[in-house]
Each structure stands twice: as structure tokens, then as C-alpha cells.
Amino acid sequence: MCADDVQKAPVLETRGLTKEFRGFTAVDDVNLQVQEGHIHALIGPNGAGKTTVFNLLTKFLSPTRGEILYRGKSITSMKSNEIARLGLVRSFQISAVFAHMTALENVRVALQRPLGTSFHFWKSESSLDHLNDRAMALLEEVGLGEYADTLTVEMPYGRKRALEVATTLALDPTMMLLDEPTQGMGAEDVDRIVALIKRVSKGRTVLMVEHNLSVVSRLCDRITVLARGAVLAEGDYDNVSRNPLVREAYMGSDAAEEDGTGKEGAAV
Structure with a gap:
């Protein structure tokens, strides 16, 4: 990540984002910053809170505490159709076409x-x-x-x-939020979707939940790792994949696998 990106205000930001369900904390004080023009991945083991964060960002859920900002403006109290008009458009984990x-x-x-x-x-x-x-x-x-x-x-x-x-x-959209875009796909379809995301991301910002770290390594400028609802690590692929806390979070999960490139992959 270059120094200029650090100085720029993020296009999408959360501050202390928290979601509780009857005493269970699904999202715990998440501070997320997505830079304009980046492809940013949100990853983590099963139950890490990734989809809940997506639902909070796109207003399918309301936060217990915290704030969501888009281009410096709070969208915390907006409805999903209102943020879509601002240019934040979400796809879903299950194909949502007629x-x-x-x-x-x-x-x-x-x-x-x-x-x-x-x-x-x-x-x-x-x-x-x-x-x-x-x-x-x-x-x-x-x-x-x-x-x-x-x-x-x-x-x-x-x-x-x-x-x-x-x-x-x-x-x-000016910002696309993609929920598990390669879930359930064979290798040929995965490669096709990776190429498609690269193509359509030009001139846009992308935030994606993705289960396949091979896909993340090929696409993403920055990665945020969640575990038990909280941010565990953040950085580029090389730094995140070497982080011992990230390796420990995936250890023992049936999601961990080799992606065939010598890099550790995971279905999260």
C-alpha cells in the first residue's frame, strides 16, 4: 500500500461497529477502512462475523453501537435503498436473479x-x-x-x-460489495469470476467476503481478517498469510486447504 493511500480519507469506514444478539456479540468493535479504488477482502473462519458485517454495512441489520461512514458522511441510520442510491450496491452469497x-x-x-x-x-x-x-x-x-x-x-x-x-x-455502483462471489464454483468458473471482478473493478471500489484465499491473493489490495467478531489482522496478502494469529485462527478447521499454488488457501 503506498503512502498516498494512507493519507487519503477512506471511501468506507466503520468506527466501533458492534452488533449484539441477546447478549451474544457477533461483531465486536470493528474499525474498518476501505480505500477508494481498492479491492478489499473481509475473511475469517466460519462464524467470524463476516456476513453480519456485510449486513450492517448494507443496512439489512442495525448496529447495536458504532458508526458507518461513506465518503465521510454517516450512513448509520440510512435504509438499504438509500445507501444504494449513494452508489453502494451489494450482491448476495446466493445468486439473486429471476x-x-x-x-x-x-x-x-x-x-x-x-x-x-x-x-x-x-x-x-x-x-x-x-x-x-x-x-x-x-x-x-x-x-x-x-x-x-x-x-x-x-x-x-x-x-x-x-x-x-x-x-x-x-x-x-461506485462501490460494489460482493458476498462470496466464488462460492460453490469449480476451478474454471472461479478463474472466470476472478477475471471478471478485475475487469469491472476498474474505476470502482470493491469490498468482498471471500472463502478462497487463492482468489484473495490474486485480487485484493488489502485484507481484513475477522475472528469471533473482532478484527484479528489487517494488511496485504503476504503479511496476513504469514501472521501467526491468522494461521492459528484457521488451524484445525476443515476449511484449511492447499490452493495448488504453494500458498495456503482456505474456505472460510
Whole structure:
């Protein structure tokens, strides 16, 4: 990380972020800083609090204590649709596209949201034709041009996840929050999604929860490691992977594995 990045104000920041559930602390005083233009990974063993942090950042949960800031402005009390309008757009661990619509139709629905017509399903299909060019451009951007007229239910799993990226891009995000983008994928699909994230991250900031440290090592500028809801370590891949506290956190987990490159990988 260069000295200039240290001096810049983070695009997304949490201060003392805490979430308690009936006495159980799922997220414990997390101070997170994501620099603009970075791909930043949030990793940790099962139960570390990664998805809870994501849910707090995207307002699917409200914090017990703490503050969330985006571009220096508190978004702690905002609703999820309000922060999406600011440019923070989230994808989900489970593919969230319409199975019985075509790829093109899925992207057109996403493109309607900024127009305030998302739920005007009584309008004729021809009323959406003006969105076709943009929808096709987004499909081409994620390598799905040939799938435009394919029902989503008939698409391979990895292509469905790419379609979800396209629908996320349709909301014109300045910051993308990706939840387990390579979960359940074979090696070929993983490589395709890694290349896709590299491509679409240009000019954007990405915060991702990821289970595969091989993916993290190839993509991420900075990594925050959570354990038992708290920040355990932070830094670039080389520093984090050598940290004895991080190794101990993964030790004995059936998630630890070799990624085939000589680097320690983990499914977290």
C-alpha cells in the first residue's frame, strides 16, 4: 500500500461497529477502512462475523453501537435503498436473479430501478425496449452476450453469478460489495469470476467476503481478517498469510486447504 493511500480519507469506514444478539456479540468493535479504488477482502473462519458485517454495512441489520461512514458522511441510520442510491450496491452469497426470466430481462429489470419503474409489471414489454442496448452492453461486459435470450434457470452456475454482477452494474455502483462471489464454483468458473471482478473493478471500489484465499491473493489490495467478531489482522496478502494469529485462527478447521499454488488457501 503506498503512502498516498494512507493519507487519503477512506471511501468506507466503520468506527466501533458492534452488533449484539441477546447478549451474544457477533461483531465486536470493528474499525474498518476501505480505500477508494481498492479491492478489499473481509475473511475469517466460519462464524467470524463476516456476513453480519456485510449486513450492517448494507443496512439489512442495525448496529447495536458504532458508526458507518461513506465518503465521510454517516450512513448509520440510512435504509438499504438509500445507501444504494449513494452508489453502494451489494450482491448476495446466493445468486439473486429471476430464474424464469432471460439474462437480458434480468438486467432490464435492474436498469429500471433508478427510473422508479421497477414494479410496473403491468406495462407492456415493449415499454422496456429502450433499455435493451444498455442491457446488452452490460451482458457483453460480463461475457454473457451469447446468453441474452437464455432463461436464467438454464444457465450454468458460474454464468448465473456473472449475471448477478451485470445486474449489480446496472445500478451504476461506485462501490460494489460482493458476498462470496466464488462460492460453490469449480476451478474454471472461479478463474472466470476472478477475471471478471478485475475487469469491472476498474474505476470502482470493491469490498468482498471471500472463502478462497487463492482468489484473495490474486485480487485484493488489502485484507481484513475477522475472528469471533473482532478484527484479528489487517494488511496485504503476504503479511496476513504469514501472521501467526491468522494461521492459528484457521488451524484445525476443515476449511484449511492447499490452493495448488504453494500458498495456503482456505474456505472460510
